[in-house]
Amino acid sequence: MFARILAAVACGLLFGAGLVVSDMINPARVLAFLDITGNWDPSLAFVMGGALIPSSIAYLIRNKRRAPVFDTTFHVPANGKPDGRLVGGAVLFGLGWGLVGLCPGPAIAALTTGRWEAVLFVAAMLGGMIAYRFTLGRPMPAYTSR
Template sequence: MNRLIVAVLCGLLFGAGMVVSDMINPARVLAFLDVTGAWDPSLAFVMGGALIPSAIAYLIRRRMEAPVAADTFHVPESRNIDTPLVGGAVLFGLGWGLVGLCPGPALAALTTGAWQAFVFVGALVAGMALFRLTLDRNA
């Protein structure tokens, strides 16, 4: 139960950050990607600002033996850049560039009631289900 509470609090904090920074607004993200037109650099400041708590968290993690709500840290061991990683990054980038949303901000955008967010999250869930079905067949 403790892990669930920590996860919900982290999700709420992340979602609030997305709402406050207006990163749930696809137009803002698309304006950041429009480097030859009406470029909006605000996303760069949000990403740059996110480096500060992230760097602090990595420093704290080095001094801890285990996280607060788990027995061990779950850090990926592989550092290989392989085809699935590159393919996933390309698909993510294409979707982000076409729509102006990625999964985290899209979930936060559901709080606005915008139909576009619901369509995006529905497509996201359908894509994950399709992947699971495909994965199960290939196993």
Template sequence: MTFRVLASVLCGLFFGAGLVISDMVNPGRVLAFLDVTGAWDPSLAFVMGGALIPSSIAYAIRRRWRRPLLETQFHVPESRTIDGRLVGGAVLFGVGWGLVGLCPGPAIASLVTGRWEAAVFAAAMLAGMFAYRMATSPRNAPRPAH
């Protein structure tokens, strides 16, 4: 196993542990955050606010370093275009998050809890990712008529 893969695994485990410790794998906590007129739970706001600290540090490092330690270049999205695909994806993500209370990171981390709902969500998420890949594959693109 290369050091780069090991670093990726460790970062993923650290992120997942943070989600479990903060109880962000609990869909009820997320849904309570979205319930601003009822029993609102602000804990998700504190978790997101806390995430700004390492994110700010990472962007400061990116400005000072020419390249990351374990990669040849930084991979930061350059596009500033807001198009239908971006808006559609954001709407789909938001609706799913609001209905279920899970998004991809917490869904995967919640698999360690043994909840069947997390397994169903993760399976549906993977099926959706596979369907998207198949639908947008160059092999499936319409061919011009001869």
């Protein structure tokens, strides 16, 4: 159990460090990337493209293993088809990212900067999660073992 928690913390720290190094915690850089008609900054396209390399390797490794290192099975969604909740969530995610220049991962990493905007964003995000859970929340979709 301790090894599993330690691995999760290490992965989270590595992910957060990558967000900081790539400057994805800077809303101005993200908004400049999204501004394709103005002063477009393509640098985040390279960050996202670079993320495909380790992700692709991880999928290849996953397909050759029966189970992850610190669990008994892989947990993947049972339904691989998009539904209304997925599409709606993607739309909200995209709107939030486009309006503010932050999304959940970079916002949490941006807390290390101490900027009030990051604190406000994370507080609003957590408030939205809590409000959803108490109003529209339904059980999470089933996962299958692979």
